[in-house]
Amino acid sequence: MTESTSPSANTVTWWELPVTEVARAKEFYGTVFGWTFTSFGQDEDYAGVEAGGALVGGLYKAPPDSPTAPGVRVYVLVTDLEATLAAVEAAGGSVTKPRTFIAEGMGWWAEIADPDGWWLGLTTDNAARD
Structure with missing residues (x-):
């Protein structure tokens, strides 16, 4: 991962996509967008997303009762x-x-x-x- 400039305060700095199976989603998004992934320890239900050499977001295993409607999560610095x-x-x-x-x-x-x-x-x- 390469060093990037710090984001500005009061801006969205992180996003997460709900997925059914993290491994399958990594394969899909890696193929479609060229994203690479990083692990945060032993949690197989979460993967950090790297794009352009920067850690920009994550994939998370959605609860089984979650709808499949859009559900991107964002974080504001x-x-x-x-x-x-x-x-x-x-x-x-x-x-x-x-x-x-x-x-x-x-x-x-x-x-x-x-x-x-x-x-x-x-x-x-x-x-x-x-």
Whole structure:
């Protein structure tokens, strides 16, 4: 993987595609788009997607009861995750998953729902302020 420039704050920085079988999806998307894949440990239900030498998204095994309608997940990079989570709640949304460590060098993520219940991911490279 090659070094790339850092994305700007308040932009989408990651996406995930739901799939039925990760191995079959890797073969398909690798053939169609030339994507390569990276593992995040022992989890066979998830694969990172690399395009143009950069880690840009992921494939995840969708729950068996999920519809097959479009379901791309996106993550927005934020500078201050706790302030953003507070703003979500103040605006009538909810935090569905609080700050969670991803891995060394990859930062933290969280999940929110807007007032209508639609999901959105957040990510940050910044540690929580005390």
